[in-house]
Amino acid sequence: MRLTREEQAMLDGESGEGVRKAMEIIIALGRIYQADDLVPISSVQVSGVSYKNLGDAGLDFLEEWAGQGARARVPATLNPAGMDLSGWQELGFSPEFARCQERVISAYAALGVSPTCTCTPYLIGYVPEFGQHVAWAESSAVSYANSVLGARTNREGGPSALAAAVTGRTARYGLHQDAHRLATVVVEVDTDIHSEADAGALGYLVGQQVRNQVPYLKMEKWEANESDLKTLGAAMAASGAVALYHIAGVTPEAKAQQMIADGASTLVVDSLKPAYQALDGSAGTVDLVSLGCPHASLAELEAIASYLDGRRIVTSLWITTARATREAAERENLVARLEETGARVVADTCMVVAPVDGLGFRTMATNSAKMAFYTPAHSRLSVRFGTLEQCLDAALSGRWRVS
Numbered sequence: 001m002r003l004t005r006e007e008q009a010m011l012d013g014e015s016g017e018g019v020r021k022a023m024e025i026i027i028a029l030g031r032i033y034q035a036d037d038l039v040p041i042s043s044v045q046v047s048g049v050s051y052k053n054l055g056d057a058g059l060d061f062l063e064e065w066a067g068q069g070a071r072a073r074v075p076a077t078l079n080p081a082g083m084d085l086s087g088w089q090e091l092g093f094s095p096e097f098a099r100c101q102e103r104v105i106s107a108y109a110a111l112g113v114s115p116t117c118t119c120t121p122y123l124i125g126y127v128p129e130f131g132q133h134v135a136w137a138e139s140s141a142v143s144y145a146n147s148v149l150g151a152r153t154n155r156e157g158g159p160s161a162l163a164a165a166v167t168g169r170t171a172r173y174g175l176h177q178d179a180h181r182l183a184t185v186v187v188e189v190d191t192d193i194h195s196e197a198d199a200g201a202l203g204y205l206v207g208q209q210v211r212n213q214v215p216y217l218k219m220e221k222w223e224a225n226e227s228d229l230k231t232l233g234a235a236m237a238a239s240g241a242v243a244l245y246h247i248a249g250v251t252p253e254a255k256a257q258q259m260i261a262d263g264a265s266t267l268v269v270d271s272l273k274p275a276y277q278a279l280d281g282s283a284g285t286v287d288l289v290s291l292g293c294p295h296a297s298l299a300e301l302e303a304i305a306s307y308l309d310g311r312r313i314v315t316s317l318w319i320t321t322a323r324a325t326r327e328a329a330e331r332e333n334l335v336a337r338l339e340e341t342g343a344r345v346v347a348d349t350c351m352v353v354a355p356v357d358g359l360g361f362r363t364m365a366t367n368s369a370k371m372a373f374y375t376p377a378h379s380r381l382s383v384r385f386g387t388l389e390q391c392l393d394a395a396l397s398g399r400w401r402v403s
């Protein structure tokens, strides 16, 4: 593999042990994927933040690396943590868990990674430009960066993303290269999409079928908004391992040029029913409603507040979002409006990475296919999956209304 003088110096340990270790990780990955060289990156998004998933071994690894003088040399952000970093007590998390989670955040801060704790960094100002190379780890954010923004990233793991932050490089393979960005499956979507839940259901079905390939969706008149696209990509990345998708006439690369590889196969999706059958359970009562997966935008918070204004919910309702988005919502009086209804605007975390199975909930309703897909295994709750309106009606009545 060709290295520049600066890269070779990093590998030789001239910038310290922490940087040498990072460069070794990048080069080892490059060798596995037969990269010819490394590519400079403009930002990094690091996963592996919740202490629930990291445990003591992960925490020790981070603290040791920070102690070796490794520091991010490009803007680097963090994925959600296992709790709201300031509101954890009110939400019922244990002090023991909180202490360990705070140590994780401190280790990342020492490594120069901003404690943004969100899976939607692109909603809080970290927006890569079209064609820019980045190294992001959270699968839904990877999907959004590649597909909706036209940036270039592979689906990094936690350590490889951190190594990329410390070196400012990643190996040039996979989605950093033009040829790997062409679609290998054309998906004829022959069913209407009416809600973000439908978008997630479609993503679930496509991801399940195409696994880690690049799909090219052909669909009639879909006015997809930002929320639809983030939930679609999150679901595809969860049920499969889709890191890039194209939609004819919608996503930027598909608008600019022919993005279908020779010999691409075809898949037809003519009903979303199989997704709802797989993701939606049968419980009649709901005691927790989870919205904001991927983390909610200001517009989504506004839509929820408008629906609930002047009413009082009877279940728990957690709307997860980035702290920066929560702060913006506070300035617009949105948090107060939502909290008057009984809802919580929870920052820094989500129901999949937080230890919610110890909080006494039994059935969770969500409008996110990704959340519905992961929750039974991660949090051992039963799930109802449907539209935002169905979820909010469940929050108001405690019962699930079948559409």
Ligand code: F3S
Pocket: 080, 119, 140, 234, 292, 293, 294, 295, 320, 349, 350, 351, 352, 353, 370, 371
């Ligand atoms: Fe984000 Fe958690 Fe969903 S990390 S994409 S809110 S499962």
